[in-house]
Amino acid sequence: MQLHLKCILIASLYAAGCHQNNSNNNNGSAASDTGTAATATTEVTGETSNGIEFKKQGTLAFVSKTGADTLRKIDIQLAQTDEQRADGLMYRKSMTDDQGMLFIFPDMEERAFWMKNTYISLDIIYIADNMEIVSIQKYATPLSEESLPSFKKAKYVLEVNGGFSDKYHIKYGDKITYQ
CATH class of the missing domain: 2.60.120.1140 (Protein of unknown function DUF192)
Structure with missing residues (x-):
């Protein structure tokens, strides 16, 4: 049970860190605003950063x-x-x-x-x-x-x-x- 909770905690910290990085790096560009969404669509539509x-x-x-x-x-x-x-x-x-x-x-x-x-x-x-x-x-x-x-x-x-x-x-x- 403790291992399961540790995994959830690590995943939560990772997600929060990703969100924090996107917020801190937001310089008004569309790429910064959609970094997480682009990753999700990559798997479905075949989109890349290019x-x-x-x-x-x-x-x-x-x-x-x-x-x-x-x-x-x-x-x-x-x-x-x-x-x-x-x-x-x-x-x-x-x-x-x-x-x-x-x-x-x-x-x-x-x-x-x-x-x-x-x-x-x-x-x-x-x-x-x-x-x-x-x-x-x-x-x-x-x-x-x-x-x-x-x-x-x-x-x-x-x-x-x-x-x-x-x-x-x-x-x-x-x-x-x-x-």
């Missing part, structure tokens, strides 16, 4: 126009349903150059994306059904509601960090493969 958690669902390779060289390989998260495509990379606070999101659409259409609720700059790469890159919108402005069109029909759209295309020499006419 936004929505990245879930690797495949790999993607960029292949040069000539097909001779693989320019770069990355891990990808897929957006295949209407809901997944609508959410995209919204609320994500960071992403590495080894990560991206591949949007898969059922048909070839001219596409347009925006950056509403997206906190990181992105390169938006539009890809035809033959896996060829048809256009790239570079350095998209975070949180902007400006339309970023493909100008050509695309079946796939890949979002990677802003500047990725320049850094790794990804251009129109290059191709992708993914699995």
Whole structure:
């Protein structure tokens, strides 16, 4: 019985200490106000301190126009349903150059994306059904509601960090493969 009471006392002191630290460290930022709540939602929604958690669902390779060289390989998260495509990379606070999101659409259409609720700059790469890159919108402005069109029909759209295309020499006419 005494051990049980000691455990309750320790847990109570720990919780009070966490609450005290949050109160003392509150400098007006939202992160301080929601530290405990964010931990609770992490388990349920896959949120982290950097936004929505990245879930690797495949790999993607960029292949040069000539097909001779693989320019770069990355891990990808897929957006295949209407809901997944609508959410995209919204609320994500960071992403590495080894990560991206591949949007898969059922048909070839001219596409347009925006950056509403997206906190990181992105390169938006539009890809035809033959896996060829048809256009790239570079350095998209975070949180902007400006339309970023493909100008050509695309079946796939890949979002990677802003500047990725320049850094790794990804251009129109290059191709992708993914699995």
